[in-house]
Each structure stands twice: as structure tokens, then as C-alpha cells.
Amino acid sequence: DTAVSQTPKYLVTQMGNDKSIKCEQNLGHDTMYWYKQDSKKFLKIMFSYNNKELIINETVPNRFSPKSPDKAHLNLHINSLELGDSAVYFCASSQGKGEGPRGYTFGSGTRLTVV
Amino acid sequence: AQSVTQLGSHVSVSEGALVLLRCNYSSSVPPYLFWYVQYPNQGLQLLLKYTSAATLVKGINGFEAEFKKSETSFHLTKPSAHMSDAAEYFCAVTPRGTGKLIFGQGTTLQVKP
Numbered sequence: 001d002t003a004v005s006q007t008p009k010y011l012v013t014q015m016g017n018d019k020s021i022k023c024e025q026n027l028g029h030d031t032m033y034w035y036k037q038d039s040k041k042f043l044k045i046m047f048s049y050n051n052k053e054l055i056i057n058e059t060v061p062n063r064f065s066p067k068s069p070d071k072a073h074l075n076l077h078i079n080s081l082e083l084g085d086s087a088v089y090f091c092a093s094s095q096g097k098g099e100g101p102r103g104y105t106f107g108s109g110t111r112l113t114v115v
Numbered sequence: 116a117q118s119v120t121q122l123g124s125h126v127s128v129s130e131g132a133l134v135l136l137r138c139n140y141s142s143s144v145p146p147y148l149f150w151y152v153q154y155p156n157q158g159l160q161l162l163l164k165y166t167s168a169a170t171l172v173k174g175i176n177g178f179e180a181e182f183k184k185s186e187t188s189f190h191l192t193k194p195s196a197h198m199s200d201a202a203e204y205f206c207a208v209t210p211r212g213t214g215k216l217i218f219g220q221g222t223t224l225q226v227k228p
Binding site: 055 | 156164166205207214218220
């Protein structure tokens with residue numbers, strides 16, 4: 001029973017397209033995140049939602065729009081995809097700000113390739 | 116701004132040898148500190164977390180890390196490397212109250228037979 005699940009696992013698309021990545025967690029956490037891992041494996045936070053409210057919005061192009069229909073789901077929509085958007089996108093969740101003993105739980109990632 | 120530095124982007128050890136992966140953070144107030152492991156084509160798995168309860172933190176798979184405030188370090192160790200330990204290891208911090216994980220650059224651990 002996967003705790004944080006993302007779909008799709010792989011996504012190959014052409015430049016200029018619009019795509020979405022979905023994330024769901026069944027841990028009962030109230031906070032969810034999107035992280036981006038670039039080709040050099042560097043991980044950086046993009047967004048965070050707490051109970052459907054946006055609380056962290058890093059310097060990310062406005063082509064990226066997160067949506068949280070409820071506290072168990074956080075989707076990432078990307079408009080007008082560019083080559084530089086190719087990366088692995090990780091969803092994560094936590095209770096509160098991750099200060100509990102288990103911290104943050106990550107999904108297995110979505111590898112996005114823009115061609 | 117808070118930052119994390121992992122010394123050595125690539126560490127190679129022999130099976131059975133000591134594993135030492137280095138991590139230093141910059142903060143005037145000790146943050147929460149984490150070590151995560153990433154196996155090829157997989158997500159991030161929590162190895163251990165420092166929350167100020169104890170300076171020596173034991174994690175999964177025989178790993179442990181020691182928080183040293185005077186050195187602003189949180190190095191990860193394992194007494195005896197196993198082939199299955201080969202992976203990417205990330206040190207990360209959460210400045211208290213932010214809910215934001217800040218990652219180091221990662222260290223690739225290679226284990227030779």
C-alpha cells in the first residue's frame with residue numbers, strides 16, 4: 001500500500017505541450033510538496049500546500065501551477081513545456097512542517113523528458 | 116541563507132570497510148537534519164533524522180550520524196559497507212518552522228567487492 005504515489009512514473013512529451021503530474025498520499029498528512037531533481041541530481045523545493053493552502057512558492061516559472069483539491073492530493077500542471085523542464089519531479093508529504101520523527105515521505109518520482 | 120555542503124560527490128569503499136559521508140550545514144540555530152538515500156530510479160528513503168533529542172542518531176540499515184554543533188556537522192557512518200549500500204546519499208536540513216527541506220549536492224557511494 002504505497003504511502004505517496006505519483007502518476008505517471010515516466011512522461012515523454014514535446015516542447016510546447018501542457019502536461020500534469022498527479023500525487024496522492026494515504027498517510028493522513030496535512031502538508032504536501034513538489035521537489036525538482038535536475039540532471040545533476042540536485043533537489044530543490046518548488047511548492048508546498050498545507051490543507052489545500054499554498055504556503056511555499058519558490059522562484060518557479062509561472063508555467064508551473066500546483067493544485068490541491070484536498071489535503072491528500074497535490075497535482076502539478078506545466079504549460080508550454082520547455083527542454084529545461086526535463087527532470088525528475090518528486091512529491092512528498094509531512095504532518096505539519098515535517099518536525100515529527102518521520103519527517104517527510106517521498107513518492108518514487110516522475111521522470112519528465114521534453115523532446 | 117541556510118545551506119548544506121556534502122564533501123565529496125563520489126565516495127568509493129571496499130565491501131566490509133567503514134563508510135563515512137560528510138555533511139556540514141550553515142545555521143546559527145541548529146536545524147532539523149536528515150539523511151536520505153536514493154537507489155537508482157527510485158524515490159528518497161529516510162535513513163535518519165536529528166531532532167535535538169540525542170546527538171548520536173541511529174537509522175536504518177546500520178547507519179548512524181552524529182550531530183556536532185561546534186563543527187556544524189552531521190556526518191553519516193556505517194561500520195561495514197555492504198554491496199547493497201551503493202546508492203546516492205543526500206544530507207538535508209529544515210530550518211525550524213519553515214517546512215522546507217534544503218538538500219546538499221548528494222554523494223554517490225560506490226562499494227567494491
